[in-house]
Amino acid sequence: MERLDPRVRIIWLGGSLFTALVVAVAVALADRRWFEIGVWVGPVVFVVLAIVGVAYTLQRYRVWGFDIETDAVTLERGVLTRVNSVVPFVRVQHVDSQRGPIERLAGLSSVVVYTAGSRGADVTIPGLRPERAETIQAELRRLATESEPGEPEDAV
Template identity: 55%
Template sequence: MESLHPRVRLLWTGRTALSGLVLVALAVAADRLFVPVPMEFVVAGWVVLAALGAVHAVLAQRIWRFELQDDALFLVRGVVTRTDTSVPYVRVQHVDTTRGPVERTAGLASVVVYTAGSRGADITIPGLRPERATELRERLRDLAGESEATDAV
């Protein structure tokens, strides 16, 4: 099974820290407009949130795995609730690679697998080197095409 690039931890930790800054901004606004809020508690809360986010990011990156099996893409992910997902290639509609500005800065990319069905109709594999994301996208596209040709519906 293949794991994600360790740099994905920086993205996930940064996302949590940014979310925490939004909460800090709300606390500052509440302090100015409604009720006094001790800024020491706000800063301490942000530090705790950022630290928990970093721990969660490390654990999530260690757990996140994927594998191209004979007939399906298999994924394992989740820190608190572990999720094992098997996506049959015959259900794959199309596959994209994405690189947002933050991912580009970190030198990473994601692969998005769109599947037939309504619940959880797409799967994202984050934290890949761009070359690996392109290879994976092409391989998944080929496997989906091969499975479609052999599908006996």
């Protein structure tokens, strides 16, 4: 299994800390308005959520992996619920490479694989260097094209 670039941990950790901050501020404001427990509630909530966020991010990175096989893309991920996804190339419709603003700041990119019969992206591989994302995109496109069934022969 191939691992993600370690810089993806910074993005995931930033998201966890931002969520912890928002929840802590909301708890502090609610406490101040309705409960009046004390000034310490908001900071304690932030510290607890930050510790949980750091542990979750480290475990998430440790479990995340993907593999491009001869007939499918396999992904393993999940902290509380482990998910093992296998996407056969015959189902692949198109493959995108994308870089959001936060990914660009971290120098990372993602590959998004769309499959037949789905409304959105079925598989996203985050935390890749841009050149690796382009290589994966080209490889998946080639393998998907090769796996397309040929023209049916005339049965005459």
